[in-house]
Amino acid sequence: MTAGASSRSPAGPEHADLAQRLADVAAVIREEAAVIDRDATFPENGMSAIRKQGLLGLLVPAEYGGLGGWLPEFVDAAVVLAGECLSTALIWAMHCQQAATIARHATPRLRQDLLPRIAGGEVYIASVTSEKGKGGHLLTAQAPLRRAGGMLEIDRDAPIVTGGQHADGFLITMRDDVSAPASAVSLVYADRAELTVSAAGSWDPLGMRGTHSVGLRINGQVAGHNLVGLPGEFREVAVATFAPVGHIGWAACWLGAARAALHRVIELLRAPAGRRQFDLRSELLRTRLARARLDLDTVAAMIAQCVRDVCAAPDLEAIPVQLRLNALKVLAAERCFAVADLLIEVTGLRHGYLRDAPLGLERVFRDLRSASLNYANDRLLLANGALALLDRGVTLAY
Ligand SMILES: Cc1cc2nc3c(=O)[nH]c(=O)nc-3n(C[C@H](O)[C@H](O)[C@H](O)COP(=O)(O)OP(=O)(O)OC[C@H]3O[C@@H](n4cnc5c(N)ncnc54)[C@H](O)[C@@H]3O)c2cc1C
Incomplete structure (x- = not known):
């Protein structure tokens, strides 16, 4: 597909x-x-x-x-x-x-x-932004960078790092200096060979189990030119690239999982055995399928709009663009999970709920449950509430 x-x-x-x-x-x-x-x-x-x-x-x-x-x-x-x-x-x-x-x-x-x-x-390359004490908040950091002889010293706890034990390099947010405020965030790249990386904790979650997102402790020294963006100005990098690419990528992944799940369900329903088991003229079945499709089309349309926004906009700081990029993450997380839930309802216990059912909906459901937590939806809604107050003209893309 x-x-x-x-x-x-x-x-x-x-x-x-x-x-x-x-x-x-x-x-x-x-x-x-x-x-x-x-x-x-x-x-x-x-x-x-x-x-x-x-x-x-x-x-x-x-x-x-x-x-x-x-x-x-x-x-x-x-x-x-x-x-x-x-x-x-x-x-x-x-x-x-x-x-x-x-x-x-x-x-x-x-x-x-x-x-x-x-x-x-x-x-x-794995991503290190979460930190104990501040949770997922992207635009603050606690552990300070230290500078010595042109080198940057990293000493960082990293409570959840997707693929961390297998990564060849890490892109890490750090507080710019011991005396800098938490909002002065710097982004630093480190090759694994320059670091001591030790696992801190295990990984046995509900879903997204294959991401092997273990906790790590990271120490080491890298060259000064490994700073990505200006010192203490990670916010600029986040607005221009890190957050848009992240939100669009996550949303596309969640959409892909939910879309493939709907595809498998439709194939089952249309197959001879499915036609015998399910009444394809049932109004309840059709309404549920319509809802699933509505959600997927909505998320796809929002992704397409955000891609246009980022490809076209010279200024991603524009409030309507910020609102949409944040909303995309929230919308995709909520609606793709809702689709997985609905498809289990459509197909029932045998096809939808059993772990070894060929449709694989149970895994998709568990995986998509993580979406609202993978950078908490609540944080983005809080930010968008404030931004909505500033966009007095309610500028929409249509
Ligand atoms: C599958 C997966 C992979 C991940 N991979 C990585 C990775 O590779 N690298 C990485 O650094 N992190 C990663 N994360 C971490 C993730 O992005 C979050 O930072 C992490 O889950 C911490 O979130 P939390 O829910 O513990 O804490 P918080 O984000 O602090 O949120 C805790 C709860 O409080 C609420 N909350 C907290 N602060 C506010 C606020 N200001 N306003 C409103 N509500 C608030 C939230 O809604 C949430 O319910 C991953 C997470 C998942 C699920």
Whole structure:
């Protein structure tokens, strides 16, 4: 299945080329999805396939050896991968968020060193923004950077890091200095080889089990040019790239998982055995399917609008754009989970609720339950409430 959600980036990969790479990866991650969910382990085979197919470099510009894609290709790819395994897709999408941030905000020296290695499949980057005490709040940090002889010293607790034990590098938010306020956040890149990384805690969650999002303790020293964006000014990077790419990527992953679930349900209903078991003329069944479709179309439309906003807008600080990017995350988290819930209702206990049912709805339901927590919806709603008061003209995109 291809999403076909959006027009392609002029410098990006050819549609057929990307589709082939995705098909190769999809076959591998489909194979391993149930096992990594059962065992709560990292998708080793899926990540190898992603590396081999160049997808770590989807958002790396072609001049650095990457595929040169941007948000339209990112959304298409996320929808396809998440249709097979949401955990693997989210690991990959979060890596792409880090890669795009480096491509757009890193120093020339870091770009030259790192981007070709990402494009070559050598470097998978994990994200470290959450911190004990401040929870998920993106625009504050507690652990301070220390500077010594041109080097940056990192000593950071990281309570939940997707794929952290398997990452080749980390993009980490830090308080800019011991004397800086919590709002002066700096973003730093570190190769794993420069760090001591120790696991702190276990990973046995309800869903997204294959993300293997363990707690880590991270210490080490990196060169001064590993600072991404200006010192203490992570907010600018977050507004311009980190948050938009993150929200669009997450939403596309959640949409992909829910869309594939609806696809499987429709196939079941239309198959001869399904036609015998379900009454396709039932008004209740049709109304439920219509609701599921309505939710998916709404999320897809909102993704497409946000992609247009980010591709077109010179100023992502614009309040209506901020409102939509935050709303996208909340909407996708709520509605994609609602679709998974509804599809279990449609198909019933045997097809929908049992762990070993071929439809796999039980796993999608558990996985999508995490969406509202993966950067708390409440935080974004609170921010949007304040922004809505400022947009007195109620500027909508239609
Ligand atoms: C599958 C998954 C993968 C993740 N991967 C990573 C990762 O790779 N790297 C990383 O750094 N983090 C990661 N996270 C962490 C995630 O983004 C959150 O930061 C983390 O879940 C902490 O959230 P929390 O609910 O514990 O705390 P908080 O975000 O602090 O929220 C706690 C509760 O309080 C409410 N709340 C807190 N503050 C406010 C406020 N100001 N206004 C309104 N409500 C508020 C929230 O609604 C929430 O219900 C991941 C999370 C998930 C689920």
